[in-house]
Amino acid sequence: MFELFKKKSPLIKLQEEHKKVLEDAFTLSKSNPSESDKLNARAAAIEKQIAALTVDK
8 A cells, every 4th residue: 555655766667668668669560650660769768768777776
């Protein structure tokens, strides 16, 4: 119950955002490939941020 009020770390937030962006890119890949490419680029940028956070630990 107390996890409801627990704040998420920046790393977990980035991982969740990365997962959502990749899912969106996959669904768009069938109907709009150019938009899917943009989302994949955004996911790659998020991966770099995740890597930077994990190296700092």
